[in-house]
Amino acid sequence: MPIPTENVGSLPRPAKLQSAIAAYDAGEIGLDQLQLEQDEACRDSIQRMEATGSWIVSDGEQRASSFATYPITDTLAGTGLADNLAGDGQYFAIFDDGHHRQLPRLVGGPFRYKTFASQYLKKSLPLATKPMKQAVIAPSMLSLLYPLDESLDGYPREQFLADLCDEAEKDIRQAFAAGAQRVSIDFTEGRLASKNDPRNPWTGRAMLAQFIELNNRVIDRFSTDERVNLGVHTCPGGDMDSVHSLDVDYADLLPSMFRMNAGYFLIQLASEADKERVYQLIGEHSRADADGVPQVCFVGVVDPLNPTVETPDQVADALVTAARFIPTDRLGATDDCGFSPFSVDDKPRHGSPDFARDIAFQKIANRVEGVRRAEEILGLP
């Protein structure tokens, strides 16, 4: 596989599954009925992703409340919230279309994950005939569960961060142990950390450096062999076909981001206005040796928020251009983001989540074919 390619993780939940989530929150159906719908959505997601030709697939995170909250709540409405949490935490993000997503708030210790990603993966692996990947949430995101300024009685921030790192490490280890070929850490809060949005106080606190340090505390617990298959995903957000930090200059993020000792990076790029400048930043700041592993840079070649399907030739062109700036032995291709990181998402620019699913699989198929064409053009074996 001269140019490796993989998806980020999520797919839009079918309208039928989103209705089931609402019915579950309203107490109209039980967990067993919701899980039947989740199983069916995972089966459909895996079959259709395998049909794209991709060597590796995910279950589209059809069981997760969101990419960020799966460890701590069963649904976005807060059904099944984990211990020591209240629903009214700080904003995770305020998106460009005006909608926002809110995190729960830690009210005491200890902090523990209620659900590990491997629990979903174990249910999905028997449905797949190809290798599977698993996305997990970065500890930096969940560090925002702790109040920004106060200290919790009997549970100081440092103890919380120590517990959080242990849980995040378990999440990754258990995903590999369950059979994930690759594990990528969602780090969408990285770019948002440089936004300085007065409506969302944490974004104005220059927290990027401590996010990087916290994530490395977990990543550095893994061996070089493990870190080859341990990635980090960056993006400007992707929810309801809107973004939260596309206006933040990548130059404010990328030099710091590549300080994380991960073996690969899934980098939103298709929706960037000046792609060559970003390829150049990646070429300059990614490391051939990140504490023993080369950093393979998967550039985004399709935009999950835009219903227009990129052609294989457009994908190939992007990769050929990227190869002028990034060594081909450290170049990969990905989607800009998950296709629907939050479970409840009606994909307004697409018209419906079901249509958005159809589009997503076309985009993935064209990414796979575009990579093949780029390999030909670049003369890669």
Ligand SMILES: [Zn+2]
């Ligand atoms: Zn993303």
